[in-house]
Amino acid sequence: xxxVVLIGNLAQLTGGVAEFQLRATSVKQLFEQxxxxxxxxxxxxxxxxxxxxxxxxxxxxxxxxxGPDSEVFVLPQIAGG
Amino acid sequence: MTGRARFGADYNLPGQLVGRVLRSPHPHARxxxxxxxxxxxxxxxxxxxxxxxxxxxxxxxxPAGEMMMNYKDVVRNVxxxxxxxxxxxxxxxxxxxxxxxxxxxxxxxxxxxxVLPHVIDVVEAMRPGAPLLHDDLFTAGVExxxxxxxxxxxxxxxxxxxxxxxxxxxxxxxxxxxxxxxVHQGYIEPHAALATVSEDGSVELWTTTQGHFxxxxxxxxxxxxxxxxxxxxxxxIGGGFGGKxxxxxxxxxxxxxxKAKRPVKMVMSREEVxxxxxxxxxxxxxxxxxxxxDGKFVAGFAELKYQAGAFxxxxxxxxxxxxxxxxDIENVHVIGYDVVSNRPKVAAYRAPGxxxxxxxxxSVVDEIAKKLGLDPIELRMMNAAHExxxxxxxxxxxxxGLEETLNSIKKTEHWNTPLRKWQGRGVASxxxxxxxxxxxxxxxxxxxxxxxxxxxxxxxGGLRAAxxxxxxxxxxxxxxxxxxxxxxxxxxxxxxxxxGSRSAFSGSMAIVEAAKQIKSELVARACKLWEAKPDQVxxxxxxxxxxxxxxxxxxxxxxxxxxxxxxxxxxxxxGVGRINAQGAGPSFGTHLVDLEVxxxxxxxxxxxxxxAQDAGKALHPAYVEGQFQGGAVQGIxxxxxxxxxxxxxxxxxxxxxxxYRMPVASDVxxxxxxxxxxxxxxxxYGVRGVGETPIVPPLGAIANAMxxxxxxxxxxxxxxPPKVLKALTDKGLNKA
Amino acid sequence: MAKHHxxxxxxxxxxxxxxxxxxxxxxxxxxxLNLTGSKEGCSSGDCGACSVLLDGRLVCxxxxxxxxxxxxxxxxxxxxxxxxxxxxxxxxxxxxxxxxCGICTPGVLVASKALLERSPNPTETEVRYxxxxxxxxxxxxxxxxxAVMDAAAVMRKG
Numbered sequence: 001x002x003x004v005v006l007i008g009n010l011a012q013l014t015g016g017v018a019e020f021q022l023r024a025t026s027v028k029q030l031f032e033q034x035x036x037x038x039x040x041x042x043x044x045x046x047x048x049x050x051x052x053x054x055x056x057x058x059x060x061x062x063x064x065x066x067g068p069d070s071e072v073f074v075l076p077q078i079a080g081g
Numbered sequence: 082m083t084g085r086a087r088f089g090a091d092y093n094l095p096g097q098l099v100g101r102v103l104r105s106p107h108p109h110a111r112x113x114x115x116x117x118x119x120x121x122x123x124x125x126x127x128x129x130x131x132x133x134x135x136x137x138x139x140x141x142x143x144p145a146g147e148m149m150m151n152y153k154d155v156v157r158n159v160x161x162x163x164x165x166x167x168x169x170x171x172x173x174x175x176x177x178x179x180x181x182x183x184x185x186x187x188x189x190x191x192x193x194x195x196v197l198p199h200v201i202d203v204v205e206a207m208r209p210g211a212p213l214l215h216d217d218l219f220t221a222g223v224e225x226x227x228x229x230x231x232x233x234x235x236x237x238x239x240x241x242x243x244x245x246x247x248x249x250x251x252x253x254x255x256x257x258x259x260x261x262x263x264v265h266q267g268y269i270e271p272h273a274a275l276a277t278v279s280e281d282g283s284v285e286l287w288t289t290t291q292g293h294f295x296x297x298x299x300x301x302x303x304x305x306x307x308x309x310x311x312x313x314x315x316x317x318i319g320g321g322f323g324g325k326x327x328x329x330x331x332x333x334x335x336x337x338x339x340k341a342k343r344p345v346k347m348v349m350s351r352e353e354v355x356x357x358x359x360x361x362x363x364x365x366x367x368x369x370x371x372x373x374x375d376g377k378f379v380a381g382f383a384e385l386k387y388q389a390g391a392f393x394x395x396x397x398x399x400x401x402x403x404x405x406x407x408x409d410i411e412n413v414h415v416i417g418y419d420v421v422s423n424r425p426k427v428a429a430y431r432a433p434g435x436x437x438x439x440x441x442x443x444s445v446v447d448e449i450a451k452k453l454g455l456d457p458i459e460l461r462m463m464n465a466a467h468e469x470x471x472x473x474x475x476x477x478x479x480x481x482g483l484e485e486t487l488n489s490i491k492k493t494e495h496w497n498t499p500l501r502k503w504q505g506r507g508v509a510s511x512x513x514x515x516x517x518x519x520x521x522x523x524x525x526x527x528x529x530x531x532x533x534x535x536x537x538x539x540x541x542g543g544l545r546a547a548x549x550x551x552x553x554x555x556x557x558x559x560x561x562x563x564x565x566x567x568x569x570x571x572x573x574x575x576x577x578x579x580x581g582s583r584s585a586f587s588g589s590m591a592i593v594e595a596a597k598q599i600k601s602e603l604v605a606r607a608c609k610l611w612e613a614k615p616d617q618v619x620x621x622x623x624x625x626x627x628x629x630x631x632x633x634x635x636x637x638x639x640x641x642x643x644x645x646x647x648x649x650x651x652x653x654x655x656g657v658g659r660i661n662a663q664g665a666g667p668s669f670g671t672h673l674v675d676l677e678v679x680x681x682x683x684x685x686x687x688x689x690x691x692x693a694q695d696a697g698k699a700l701h702p703a704y705v706e707g708q709f710q711g712g713a714v715q716g717i718x719x720x721x722x723x724x725x726x727x728x729x730x731x732x733x734x735x736x737x738x739x740x741y742r743m744p745v746a747s748d749v750x751x752x753x754x755x756x757x758x759x760x761x762x763x764x765x766y767g768v769r770g771v772g773e774t775p776i777v778p779p780l781g782a783i784a785n786a787m788x789x790x791x792x793x794x795x796x797x798x799x800x801x802p803p804k805v806l807k808a809l810t811d812k813g814l815n816k817a
Numbered sequence: 818m819a820k821h822h823x824x825x826x827x828x829x830x831x832x833x834x835x836x837x838x839x840x841x842x843x844x845x846x847x848x849x850l851n852l853t854g855s856k857e858g859c860s861s862g863d864c865g866a867c868s869v870l871l872d873g874r875l876v877c878x879x880x881x882x883x884x885x886x887x888x889x890x891x892x893x894x895x896x897x898x899x900x901x902x903x904x905x906x907x908x909x910x911x912x913x914x915x916x917x918c919g920i921c922t923p924g925v926l927v928a929s930k931a932l933l934e935r936s937p938n939p940t941e942t943e944v945r946y947x948x949x950x951x952x953x954x955x956x957x958x959x960x961x962x963x964a965v966m967d968a969a970a971v972m973r974k975g
Contacts, residue, residue: 005475007239007474007475008237008238008239008398008401008474009221009222009235009236009237009238012222012224048142052475052476054476054477055476055477055478055479056476056479056663056664056763057476057514057663057665058663059516059517059518059661059663060518060519060661061661061663064663071476071477073474073475073476075402075474075475075476076237076398076399076402082903082907082910082911082916082919082922082926083854083894083895083897083898083903083907084852084853084854084855084893084894084895084923085854085895086919087853088856088920090847090853090856090857091847091853181837181839266954267954268918268920268954269856269858269864269866269918269920269921269952269953269954270856270858270918270920271857271858317918317919317920318918319856319858319918319919319920319921320918320920320954320955321918322954348857350860351858351859351860351861351864541917541918541955542917542918542955543914543917701914703913703914703960704914704917706914706959706960707914707917707955707956707957707960710956710957710958710959710960711917711954711955711956711957712957713957714956714957714958715954715957737859737861737863738858738859738861738863738864738952739861739863743952743954744957744958745948745949745950745951745952745958746944746945746946746948746949746951746953746958746961746962747942747945747946747948747949748949749957749958749959751941751959751962751963752957752959
């Protein structure tokens with residue numbers, strides 16, 4: 001099971017729960033599972049987050065695979081100037 | 082170079098009209114009515130637009146990176162609706178046959194304002210009872226949900242470990258509050274747009290922008306057009322630094338052109354650039370750090386309050402994430418507030434949010450070093466993030482170069498040169514995440530073997546040269562044979578904007594993809610031509626080469642040779658790279674500065690400056706150095722002189738280059754650049770973005786040098802001569 | 818209001834144009850004579866992007882009126898290269914990566930040319946103070962100053 005941690009204010013949409021153990025094998029699945037448990041997260045996951053899988057940051061990358069022992073952080077998106 | 086490059090204001094179309102904007106003279110006012118009839122009647126005026134010409138947009142956040150934008154706000158920023166929210170806010174626009182007539186027309190537009198009390202300072206704007214900008218803005222991120230509107234748009238935080246427990250372990254706690262003023266990106270080229278709308282409703286737009294695909298998306302949305310009907314060409318851009326990632330004039334020019342049925346050209350004056358385009362936030366930052374007596378950081382707390390300007394969306398989020406990023410600290414808690422106030426909406430400025438928060442933290446780190454009697458570089462080394470460190474904002478770092486930059490600085494002659502009285506030395510480190518993003522490039526092999534490279538991210542400083550060298554390497558051709566251009570929105574797939582230090586990183590990745598396609602196509606053609614099997618040929622060193630026995634029958638063929646006969650072998654040769662580049666590696670930097678303060682005038686002279694930064698792999702070292710030097714000098718300006726100065730009336734007093742004082746050539750010395758290269762394993766060449774990190778360390782480094790020179794810890798930026806002089810005088814330090 | 822009829826020399830060519838009283842030389846160069854190499858950064862003489870030589874003297878063309886140049890000699894960035902060959906300053910700027918976005922470059926080149934015509938062997942300090950009227954936001958001035966000094970050395974060799 002992958003360990004999933006929500007960073008920043010996302011935990012406010014889950015009533016304070018910031019850590020999950022999920023059986024997702026891709027970012028797409030991860031978002032679906034999180035949104036199932038906490039519907040308030042859904043729209044935010046679609047458009048405003050980046051995902052760090054085992055230390056590597058991905059943005060807008062639904063198909064990125066997640067391993068069975070991965071550590072995944074869900075972060076606010078970055079752009080720059 | 083020769084004056085032939087065409088920037089935004091250099092484009093003209095026959096029959097074009099001059100567009101000008103009427104702007105609010107009040108920092109906060111309800112717009113009661115707008116009467117444009119006299120202006121419309123003036124001979125020579127061909128169109129006038131106001132809020133009536135832009136459909137309202139429902140509230141919808143668009144991912145625009147860390148500064149989420151809402152179309153409801155965008156349409157109001159482009160043209161005021163219910164209220165004018167800052168001095169300079171667009172209220173109407175005209176298109177006329179000459180500048181003189183356009184100016185006259187603006188004077189004939191009658192706007193009735195109900196002036197309201199205004200608020201600018203972030204702390205003032207947060208107070209209950211402060212004048213409210215939006216009665217439908219409720220603070221997000223607090224529980225229970227507030228039922229009263231506020232100027233605080235958002236509260237956010239990141240938390241790791243337990244800072245309270247951490248502080249209990251500390252032998253030394255340092256707590257300070259800092260204040261920074263809004264500063265402008267300062268690009269020398271003002272915003273400019275030229276739009277023409279044809280009878281069938283299709284739009285052609287030339288604009289100086291960092292992201293023409295983004296411009297297309299915004300304009301299509303605001304004007305209710307299909308994206309396919311809007312073709313945007315990014316002109317050469319005279320500086321952006323994040324400030325040209327949004328739209329100001331473009332929707333106005335298109336709306337005017339549609340009404341006037343003629344092309345409309347709009348260029349901002351320098352005063353308009355300062356008053357009506359987005360500077361970065363001013364902020365108040367409180368930092369509290371705890372360390373053991375041998376220098377280990379055990380707790381890091383910070384509270385950031387950032388101005389967003391008239392609409393929400395300051396870069397406080399990345400500010401919170403970057404504050405402690407250079408350090409491996411077990412317990413971190415950073416709170417951020419996004420606060421609206423009556424000044425132009427903030428736009429991104431090179432590493433948005435990071436210079437402010439890292440200035441505060443680096444200042445406190447320096448104070449810790451001094452109080453513990455530790456060398457400031459040693460202290461940072463002791464706590465430096467390295468591969469495997471868990472960043473305060475979550476993920477573990479891959480290979481990173483912070484320690485290497487600290488070591489490089491330590492080894493310099495600069496670090497070891499003695500100083501005199503009133504001279505001071507300061508060091509600071511800094512970080513930016515960097516991004517990848519959607520990128521499309523195309524490589525086409527021309528019949529003579531030259532290569533046309535089309536990228537889609539506007540070149541703001543050396544990109545084309547860097548990408549050309551990658552294409553040349555990949556295809557084994559001399560770089561002079563590669564001609565790089567930036568394509569318009571009709572020619573390429575989507576490209577996210579130039580920013581986030583991404584264009585060389587993602588562009589080069591996409592080129593590697595495109596080159597792969599070309600190479601495999603050439604190998605396939607060689608097989609057909611030579612009637613060979615794939616294992617009998619290989620691509621190597623710029624040519625397809627026959628292997629083994631085949632080598633006795635045929636000679637290798639270069640791209641150029643294939644190109645000559647491409648028609649006979651199936652058609653033109655080309656490749657496309659369409660990727661969403663991932664794997665951007667963060668770039669860490671450490672800056673070292675020596676300065677001298679004149680006790681009689683408070684003036685600070687930068688004596689010597691060294692930048693050490695991790696580029697992963699420098700595709701074009703001279704341009705990478707140029708990024709280091711340019712960012713460092715912007716940081717010098719931010720630290721020593723630049724600030725938006727408002728009067729009591731909420732109006733900007735220094736809306737010009739004379740009084741908004743950016744560094745000139747005589748203000749700075751040569752900037753030594755040390756290129757550190759810790760390869761980014763996720764990029765085929767090891768590249769890391771480099772454009773943004775250079776502006777992050779200077780503020781802290783210079784503040785630390787000032788403390789070293791004067792004994793005074795300046796907690797307010799800029800440290801301009803009047804402020805420095807006053808501080809010296811108050812402490813009796815400059816008595817002869 | 819009748820326009821002024823002006824005759825002058827621009828980059829060695831005789832030109833003739835009409836202009837309003839309030840039009841600056843910069844406006845005339847860019848909009849009437851189609852020489853868009855000189856740039857408008859501020860219209861107040863603070864950024865130097867519009868630098869040209871007027872009778873050999875370095876000026877901000879945004880601070881000169883079009884109707885003031887009757888019978889006078891104007892040199893802009895467009896006249897710096899001689900046909901196919903770039904001026905040594907232009908060549909050195911390319912070699913040294915002394916430009917990034919390029920918007921300040923025409924003004925900087927014209928100003929540098931004026932400097933080297935007066936002072937063929939300037940010190941770093943001289944170059945910095947001479948160019949203090951040319952704002953650059955991209956380069957931090959380092960490579961610009963090096964390029965000017967290197968070009969000066971090349972030009973001294975003849």
